[in-house]
Amino acid sequence: MASKLQMSRKPLAIGKLSSLLGYHLRRASGAFALDFQEAVSGTGMRQVLFGILAVIDANPGINQGAVGTALGIKRANMVSLINELVDSGLLARVVAAEDRRAFSLTLTEAGHAMLDDCAARIARHEAGMLAEFTADERRTLLQLLARIRTSKA
Amino acid sequence: MASKLQMSRKPLAIGKLSSLLGYHLRRASGAFALDFQEAVSGTGMRQVLFGILAVIDANPGINQGAVGTALGIKRANMVSLINELVDSGLLARVVAAEDRRAFSLTLTEAGHAMLDDCAARIARHEAGMLAEFTADERRTLLQLLARIRTSKA
DNA sequence: TATTGTTATACTCTATAACTATA
DNA sequence: TATAGTTATAGAGTATAACAATA
Numbered sequence: 001m002a003s004k005l006q007m008s009r010k011p012l013a014i015g016k017l018s019s020l021l022g023y024h025l026r027r028a029s030g031a032f033a034l035d036f037q038e039a040v041s042g043t044g045m046r047q048v049l050f051g052i053l054a055v056i057d058a059n060p061g062i063n064q065g066a067v068g069t070a071l072g073i074k075r076a077n078m079v080s081l082i083n084e085l086v087d088s089g090l091l092a093r094v095v096a097a098e099d100r101r102a103f104s105l106t107l108t109e110a111g112h113a114m115l116d117d118c119a120a121r122i123a124r125h126e127a128g129m130l131a132e133f134t135a136d137e138r139r140t141l142l143q144l145l146a147r148i149r150t151s152k153a
Numbered sequence: 154m155a156s157k158l159q160m161s162r163k164p165l166a167i168g169k170l171s172s173l174l175g176y177h178l179r180r181a182s183g184a185f186a187l188d189f190q191e192a193v194s195g196t197g198m199r200q201v202l203f204g205i206l207a208v209i210d211a212n213p214g215i216n217q218g219a220v221g222t223a224l225g226i227k228r229a230n231m232v233s234l235i236n237e238l239v240d241s242g243l244l245a246r247v248v249a250a251e252d253r254r255a256f257s258l259t260l261t262e263a264g265h266a267m268l269d270d271c272a273a274r275i276a277r278h279e280a281g282m283l284a285e286f287t288a289d290e291r292r293t294l295l296q297l298l299a300r301i302r303t304s305k306a
Numbered sequence: 307t308a309t310t311g312t313t314a315t316a317c318t319c320t321a322t323a324a325c326t327a328t329a
Numbered sequence: 330t331a332t333a334g335t336t337a338t339a340g341a342g343t344a345t346a347a348c349a350a351t352a
Contacts, residue, residue: 015211022185024298029182032175058168101310145177
């Protein structure tokens with residue numbers, strides 16, 4: 001029975017997956033997504049929403065389409081996301097003066113507070129996830145990842 | 154108008170996202186997911202299914218639950234995935250001799266062929282994605298990613 | 307005619323809870 | 330009682346196509 005119980009976490013071979021970068025990216029990304037959820041739990045934030053806030057913070061007055069382009073989110077999917085953020089009082093949306101088809105987006109005071117609070121939480125959590133990495137390794141990893149061609153939509 | 158047209162891809166600041174590993178993992182993972190789709194297009198494979206085939210290939214006779222544990226897939230979600238693979242003729246599923254609750258999973262001949270074909274395609278595509286990385290950088294990236302705690306389900 | 311935002315829709319992935327059959 | 334697999338269901342994320350208003 002001891003042979004059956006196994007009692008512990010023999011990590012099981014993953015075969016051809018082990019040499020595929022895509023697989024490791026998928027798992028690592030998933031792990032960080034869970035960590036993100038934990039970090040911002042109770043705030044109502046999600047990875048996508050946080051990303052949108054961050055881009056608008058860095059580009060005040062930007063419109064939905066441009067935010068979507070920056071983050072790889074389709075226009076059609078931006079609509080309800082922006083609605084959520086406006087309804088939550090984190091985003092101000094006004095018709096753009098130069099182009100009345102578009103909306104000019106800026107963070108509200110609450111939006112800034114949310115962004116700052118979450119950014120701090122996430123940074124703390126990420127430090128925890130990377131506890132076993134040297135500062136040099138963290139920097140290397142970030143720089144290598146940032147170089148990957150994100151030729152997404 | 155030229156100021157409006159912008160004509161090109163000024164890559165737009167992403168603010169606080171730029172220092173977050175989780176963000177870069179998300180984008181890189183997404184880029185590789187798209188590349189994967191392109192690589193295996195026409196085969197009917199998807200990332201999850203390929204992962205399952207790879208794990209079963211490396212552990213013949215394994216059961217669903219163990220595959221799920223290895224890949225971070227919930228038991229409930231394994232069911233239809235395994236069904237797909239069995240229905241496609243890529244997987245053989247027989248009641249396990251030692252435990253009649255469980256199924257013993259092995260690749261069929263078609264399953265082996267699919268796995269090998271897709272693995273080759275993906276490897277070729279990943280090489281393309283990493284064209285601007287040195288062999289050393291690729292190795293470093295893979296090793297760093299593989300060290301990230303995948304404390305997932 | 308092209309672009310911004312919108313609606314409707316669908317598919318995949320993921321998550322939970324309750325069930326069955328074996329152990 | 331615990332575990333392997335199942336069913337049903339729900340919520341995110343993402344994709345496409347067609348439309349209105351504006352450029």
